[in-house]
Every structure is written in C-alpha cells, then in structure tokens.
Amino acid sequence: MDRTESLPAQTRPPGVADEDPGSVLLPGHDVPLGRYTTVRRLLPQRARRMVGAWCFVDHFGPDDVAQRPGMEVPPHPHTGLQTVTWLLDGEIVHRDSLGNVQPIRPGQLNVMTSGHGIAHSERSPASHPPLMHGVQLWVALPDPARAGAADFAHHADLPRWRTGDWDHTLLVGELGGERSPAVVHTPLVGAQLQAHGPAPATLRLRPGFEYALLAMSGRARVDGLSLEPGALLLLGAGRDRLELTAEPGSRLMLLGGEPFDEPLVMWWNFVGRSHEEVAAARDDWMAGRDRFGRVADDAAPPLPAPELPTVRLKARDRRGDLHG
DSSP: OOOOOOOOOOOSOTTOOTTOOOSEEEOOEEEEETTTEEEEEEESOSSOSOBTTEEEEEEEEEEEOTTSOOOEEEEEEEBSEEEEEEEEESOEEEEETTSOEEEEOTTOEEEEEOTTOEEEEEEOOSSOOSEEEEEEEEEEOOTTGGGSOOEEEEESOOOEEEETTEEEEEEEEEETTEEOSSOOSSSEEEEEEEEOSSOOEEEEOOTTSEEEEEEEESOEEETTEEEOTTOEEEOOTTOSEEEEEEOTTOEEEEEEESOOOSOBEEETTEEESSHHHHHHHHHHHHTTOTTTOOOTTOOSOOOOOOOOOSSOOOEEOTTOOEEO
C-alpha cells in the first residue's frame, strides 16, 4: 500500500515515563489510500513508532463496497520491509514485479519481502464481495535481508486451534507451541484471536518481546481498558502473560516481537537507514530503473513519489528519538 507518513499528537497519558509506557491506547487517525479506501493508521505514532519489527499498522473497513470499486492502489515501490496482508472480508488481487498475480481472501495470508526493491499493486477484482475489511502491516527488515532479493509468498494453510471460547490463527512467528510457515527475519508474532463466548483468554507471552493488541471487530477489555474497533493497545514491557475478555464474535490481532534497535528512516513506501538511501530509492523509482521492475498484468501508470521534504530526513529509533 502507498503511505505518506503523518504523525498525530502525543497520546501517552500524563505521568507515564518514556522508558516504560505501561498500557497505552493508540486510537489512530484516518489516511486516504488510493481513490476509494481510507485506512486507520495505528503505527507509527509519537507514543511509539514500532512494536518489535512491526513498523506500520493500517486497519481498513468494514466498508460497504457493493456499488464501489473497492481497493484500487496502482503500482508503487517498496524497499527495506515486508508487507503482511490479512483480510476479514473481501478480496484483493496482488500483482508484483516478480510476476506474481495472487488473489487473497479471508483466512489467507500474503507476505511480500521487498529486499532491495520491489513494486506491486493491490486491487479488488471487478466482481468482488460487498464488504472490505482487513489489515496491512509492515515489518522492518534487518541487515542483510533489507539489501537482499525480493520475494512473495501466499499462505492458505496456517496454524489454527481453539482454547476454551477462543479461536487462534497464527499468521507469523510462534505462539502456543505452534509455528507459522511464513518467513520472517526477526523474532516476531502476529496472531488473530476470535472470541466465541464470554470466557476470558489467557495467552503466554515472551517477557523479552514488545506487544500490542488491535481490535479489528467487536470490543475487548484488557488491563481495565476498553478496546474499541480500530484502536491499538500498546502493552507494557516484561509481560509473561496476557488476560483479556471480549464480546462474542470479536476479532483481535496480537502483534509482538523483540525490540528492533536499528534507527530507521521511514518515508513514503521506503524503509531505510539514511536520507541518502531513501532519496536514491525515490530517484530509482521515478527514473523507471530496473531496481523495481514492472508490475505483472497491470497496465496502470505507476504511482509517482511525492517530493522529498526540504529538510533532511533523520533516522528515529522505535521510541521516536532522533539519530544522526
């Protein structure tokens, strides 16, 4: 997806220290995506820019697209990241410059690894379901993966299990003794939790991970806080377990990972380490160089990159502190 970063005001409650933010509710803000879709951007924010290596969280829908085109995002580039796409409702066709043309439907997972450079488009097919609802997430790539070859994988068969009143679907990483087939390059977890009854869920967590919980549908309660649809709860550090309750039918996304300590420059669709690196990626895209290739089976004009800001882009760490 195409993104130009815009950060909202500080959301950390007064008196909570930067070093241990506790549980902080991040409501997100609306960002237009293409002509027909608006997403709620939940990361990055000033309160926290990353959770593990998860550096972007966009939640879209549920939207009625019965009489509309649905998602229409033309060819655009990426560097230094993985895109992780998960649908609750609808259908999107992924096309990329590796030659992949892959529909994704609810319960399936797309993971695209940009490496040094890739281009892709995301469109709803002409005949599509009436609702569109899902998330797209970015994972920052470490060295050497961020300079490596691009890749794409579609996963229709993921680990799924039920514990009490809760169904679990593991998208990436490890949870509950299960391991996802999706390839990632840092220790991560991403899992959908779906409530079928009133019983609380208890999840075992890794104390060395950072975690956040996204409400995609329904309402949940964690740490005395009510989590409404489209909000992200940043969880305090050092947890070994999480207890939560939710309305039957609620679907939540657990995100976590080891702290990612490399400062990043995140601008438009590029994740880099310096102003020069991002500027070079933009120049390669606008010049049509071979680095990004041509998106298969999509004749639409590529999306032009915005102008670089007049000030130098600076790297920030996961808490938003400037470097360099």
